[in-house]
Amino acid sequence: MIVAYHSPVSHISIIGKPFNWGALFLSPSRALSWYWCFKIITFILLAFEFTMILTKGNKALSSVAAFFITYIPAIQWWFMQHLGDVVWFTLLALVAIYHYFNSKKTSSKIGFAALLSSSLIGFVLVIYPAFQVIFAYIILMYFLVHFFRALRKKELKKEDWIIMAVTLCVTGLVVGISLYQSLDAVLASLETVYPGSRVSTGGGTPIAVIASLFLNIFLPYKLPSILNQVELASSLNFLPFLLLTLPFILDKKHLKENLFGLFLSLYSVFLLFYVFVGVPEWLAKLTLFSFVTSGRAWQALAVISVFVSFWFINYVWHLDRRKIMKVVLPLSLLSFFFCVYLIVSNQMYRDYISRGMTLLAASFVLLSFLLGVFKYKRLFALSMLAICLLAGFTVNPIVSGIGVVEDKKLSYAIKDIVQKEPQAVWMTDNNMLYNYPQMFGAKMINGVRFYPDREEMKKIDTKGQYENEWNRYAHIKPLLTEGAVTMSNSRPDVLDMQVNTETIRKLKVSYLISSRDLSAEFGDEFRMVYGPDKDGNRIYHFTSK
Structure with missing residues (x-):
């Protein structure tokens, strides 16, 4: 029960499962209410804080992103399962790392270190490597960038080393106790045919799956016959439009301040390669991507693509309008026509939603992208919230009591x-x-x-x-x-x-x-x-x- 990701257990591991704290002192119906309300509200707050970090304090964009990230279709369809938990813990870890290294007060650092410890405990105990491996690299890279930057600037004091050591020990102790007491369950899981002995190398996904991005608007309202909604869910994002554009608008002067956004963009390219082409088995095992199937990599990419989308919009807001007209507009339209080709030529989803409706959804996403790129801020916010409302907000119905x-x-x-x-x-x-x-x-x-x-x-x-x-x-x-x-x-x-x-x-x-x-x-x-x-x-x- 300790390693069952949403089972409330009175155990030290509850430190890393804040969604379940209500079960310790509330009735079942109120404990369930705690789970949903706590998770949704903190998701919105963490997504806002994370986007503020990603966009260097852009409050308008972060306010939109707070709801858009929380209501990503893949997250909402997986809300009480692995992806929702992994993304929540990832956001908490990234926010805690950022504020730890940017705080001056010792008390603040201790608080953020405690949050980091809680997030890492929860992250590990999700025990779903297909998502964990992907997001673990993001957490690790983000920590290393901040750690070595602080080290280079000689900002780390004796108290920092003590706090980090205690954080590491507490996290390791709680995770160690939890896994040791659940060792029989962990070993039994590892010895299973699925997923224990599975070795994934990626690849095998048809490129036509890009067209499925635009189906997310329809998933809450119509059952698909190809896959269930949870498997088919991804996100509506701007990655198809921005990837071709990005190399032509990067400015060397702004590389350092956009390092994390660029890392997420490059990581997205790698995940695309992994999903469609795959990697050698030795590399998959070396990087632990042997635990990651193409389908799960695609859904994790759907979340990361939303992060990249908001970072990109913030980045182009600082560009000259003429450059946007000459570079961003034509290349994004070219990418859109490629998506149109995939939709028109795709036979896989025809029995679910008509091509006309899918093209309409794709056109609306492109319109939202262009509204963002050309700084029509209010219209951009309205269009993004409309997507959020249609594709994500209606996934999980509001229910009172049990x-x-x-x-x-x-x-x-x-x-x-x-x-x-x-x-x-x-x-x-x-x-x-x-x-x-x-x-x-x-x-x-x-x-x-x-x-x-x-x-x-x-x-x-x-x-x-x-x-x-x-x-x-x-x-x-x-x-x-x-x-x-x-x-x-x-x-x-x-x-x-x-x-x-x-x-x-x-x-x-x-x-x-x-x-x-x-x-x-x-x-x-x-x-x-x-x-x-x-x-x-x-x-x-x-x-x-």
Whole structure:
């Protein structure tokens, strides 16, 4: 539970999980409210502070960026998962590093060092290398630049070395204790087929995926058939328009003051290369990018591209208007026409959104870019906030309390049975409710497993012929059948498992939640004790003969 990224646990590791602090002293509904409100509000504040640093104090641009970064579609679709957490901790670390090295008071330095320690603890304990590796390089590079700059200017005092040493020790101690106490879970995860033994080298992504950037506006309102929204989500950014332009407008005089923005731009180019072309296996392993799939690199790039976009807009605001007309405008239009070609020639997304609507979205992004480049500040802000509202703000609905879950008839039925038989084993059949009964204390055979229960799986897969299928991080979806046990993976993180009555007898399953009439299909061993409700859900008591 310690290394489960959003599980509230009363443990020293909670220092690095501020979203979960509410669970220590609030009711479940208020603790969940704490999670969402704390994360959203601090995300906005951190994004503002980060953009202020990136743009050298441009408040107008930072105010827009604060909301735009927070509501990046990829972040919102992954908000309670890895990417949302990794980006939040990255922003906190970058802001803490900046203010530490720019503070004069010892008390302020101690405060920012404490924030840095908390962010690093949380960052490490997310334990999702596919995103962590990418953002870890940003944190490391940013720290090294500030550290060596302070070292060169002889700004580091004895107290700085003490503070940094204590910060490193506290961070290492908390992370070390957490990982040591979860060593069995970590090792079990590393020994899985997916993602543990996976070695990625990038590449394999068609360049047509660039066209998918403009689909983000439609994801909250229409289900795609190609991938789910979480997998398809990225961001609406200006990277396609600015990359071709950037080499022609850089001024050597301003390189030092824009070092971090340039690093992010070059890093984006590397990530593009990694996504579309890939790198040799030895280089992937050396850089730890062997943990990073092309798909996750693309989504991380989507976030970094937004950072680069705001830095670029701030940079061109200091350019002569004639240079913008001669260089930025024609090259950005050329890039836009390339995007148009990808949209028109792409067959992948035609069944989801029409080409006309996709072209309209691309045109609106280009318009926003040009409004920003030519310093129409109010119109630029309005267009960016419109994108933010359409593509990001509507992803996660606003809900008051958790009554929508707790007050269902099915919930009361589960709680009533669990209260009478707390040790009873449950299973779901042919539905997506595998995590639902656990909320009310039910002991589940299936659910989301970070690593497999080998003893349990050996009872199901008696001949060991499906180990590659079940030895993974997986959403376990059983289906009761009269035939033999079979297992397959419809997706890398999904275990589709067909089991029979003999199997559930071995597993000592007492209750099943299903939308089917199990009594009619499998006999009187299955006695319905609840339902069917208006959603078609039934609870069956399984009596082993």
